[in-house]
Amino acid sequence: MHFELTEELLDVQKMARDFALKEIAPTVDEDDKAHRFRRDIVEKMGELGFFGCVIPEEYGGNEMGFLAITLIAEQMARVHSSMRLPFNMNALGPAQTILRYGNEETKKKWLPGLCDASKLGCFAITEANAGSDVASMKTRAIWDGENYILNGDKMWISNATVADVALVYAYTDPSVKVKGMSAFAVDMKSPGITVEPITEKLGTWSAPVGVITFENTPVPKEALLGKEGQGFKICMEQLNDTRLGCAAGGLGVAQACIDAVLQYANEREQFGQPIGKFQMNQDMIAQMIVKTEAARLLLYKAAWLKDEGKPHTLETSMAKYWCGEAANFCADCAMKIYGSYGYSEEYPVARYYRDAKSYQIVEGTSNIQKFIIAQDALGYRKANR
Numbered sequence: 001m002h003f004e005l006t007e008e009l010l011d012v013q014k015m016a017r018d019f020a021l022k023e024i025a026p027t028v029d030e031d032d033k034a035h036r037f038r039r040d041i042v043e044k045m046g047e048l049g050f051f052g053c054v055i056p057e058e059y060g061g062n063e064m065g066f067l068a069i070t071l072i073a074e075q076m077a078r079v080h081s082s083m084r085l086p087f088n089m090n091a092l093g094p095a096q097t098i099l100r101y102g103n104e105e106t107k108k109k110w111l112p113g114l115c116d117a118s119k120l121g122c123f124a125i126t127e128a129n130a131g132s133d134v135a136s137m138k139t140r141a142i143w144d145g146e147n148y149i150l151n152g153d154k155m156w157i158s159n160a161t162v163a164d165v166a167l168v169y170a171y172t173d174p175s176v177k178v179k180g181m182s183a184f185a186v187d188m189k190s191p192g193i194t195v196e197p198i199t200e201k202l203g204t205w206s207a208p209v210g211v212i213t214f215e216n217t218p219v220p221k222e223a224l225l226g227k228e229g230q231g232f233k234i235c236m237e238q239l240n241d242t243r244l245g246c247a248a249g250g251l252g253v254a255q256a257c258i259d260a261v262l263q264y265a266n267e268r269e270q271f272g273q274p275i276g277k278f279q280m281n282q283d284m285i286a287q288m289i290v291k292t293e294a295a296r297l298l299l300y301k302a303a304w305l306k307d308e309g310k311p312h313t314l315e316t317s318m319a320k321y322w323c324g325e326a327a328n329f330c331a332d333c334a335m336k337i338y339g340s341y342g343y344s345e346e347y348p349v350a351r352y353y354r355d356a357k358s359y360q361i362v363e364g365t366s367n368i369q370k371f372i373i374a375q376d377a378l379g380y381r382k383a384n385r
């Protein structure tokens with residue numbers, strides 16, 4: 001049993017850390033406060049091959065693997081949570097799904113651009129009345145003999161305002177319930193698409209989110225991913241990939257809180273000594289470290305299983321759940337240890353606190369992950385089927 005990263009993965013981790021410190025850190029607070037999406041930095045990530053980790057060379061990738069992309073995404077989130085979103089929106093979501101289910105034409109059309117970030121992606125599952133209950137979505141795609149005609153509204157879609165391609169899930173035949181859901185790689189320049197940004201949100205201010213409306217949008221047959229009726233299965237597989245990216249984000253934020261607290265607790269003095277000397281603060285610091293290390297081990301194991309081609313749905317849910325919880329626990333402790341300075345915008349802790357919350361919500365809430373884990377344990381529904 002080995003717990004060490006290989007030399008190659010250690011190099012990847014270091015390169016990602018150096019990149020985040022050099023390219024993201026200098027303007028992180030300014031970008032966040034301005035709600036500025038840094039496409040230029042995302043493009044630099046693409047040039048370095050960050051989004052090609054899970055895509056073969058023939059389509060512009062480098063096949064470094066799921067553990068490699070997880071390590072990179074973690075390092076981005078450790079500096080700016082918003083900057084780990086592109087790992088899901090380009091690589092783990094659209095690119096991975098198109099690779100698996102797209103025809104040759106669709107792969108050639110989108111994969112090289114998603115890898116080098118000259119194209120941006122998004123995935124559209126959620127609707128105003130369909131969140132955790134994905135199957136209750138109402139978006140329809142009806143074949144008219146020439147194209148699928150897409151109608152519906154997708155809400156809370158990350159990258160909606162900047163995406164070139166969207167993975168869209170819609171019913172082609174709602175009469176057979178989830179067996180009638182299909183998945184499409186939709187060109188966002190298609191007619192009948194409007195996008196409205198969602199600007200008022202708690203955190204991840206530099207990550208654009210919006211509502212996409214499809215009104216009689218024609219989608220060619222080649223854009224269908226897999227077969228008609230495979231959409232729900234494709235969606236669950238996609239979430240199983242993108243949950244790794246979310247978990248990496250939560251882990252990065254948790255670590256950022258530890259980094260901040262260790263420095264501050266040694267600098268700030270009260271009652272004539274550094275606040276790190278107080279046992280109640282030490283208790284929080286110890287718990288932050290242990291919870292974060294547990295999150296890291298769960299996540300790296302899930303990503304490793306995926307690279308090994310072994311079942312990993314259960315392990316991915318455990319990692320997604322615990323990384324989200326660890327991020328929130330650590331952000332809460334960091335806020336307490338920083339006191340009023342944590343509450344101010346002078347230090348990054350308020351941003352960590354805001355950004356941590358999304359990791360308990362997106363791509364299957366903490367409850368949904370616990371549901372998957374408990375159902376598996378109780379033998380009601382095995383996660384690794």
Ligand SMILES: Cc1cc2nc3c(=O)[nH]c(=O)nc-3n(C[C@H](O)[C@H](O)[C@H](O)COP(=O)(O)OP(=O)(O)OC[C@H]3O[C@@H](n4cnc5c(N)ncnc54)[C@H](O)[C@@H]3O)c2cc1C
Pocket residue numbers: 122123124125126130131132133155156157158159204209358361362363364365366367368371
């Ligand atoms: C910042 C942000 C970015 C997002 N990006 C995307 C994106 O790119 N693409 C996309 O498709 N969606 C995206 N989403 C949507 C996100 O995936 C959903 O918000 C999430 O799946 C939860 O759905 P909901 O918010 O409708 O909550 P609901 O499903 O309404 O749940 C409300 C509460 O009830 C609980 N609950 C629901 N069902 C159960 C159950 N069976 N058992 C126990 N508890 C339950 C939930 O855990 C939650 O606490 C994003 C959301 C946010 C906030």
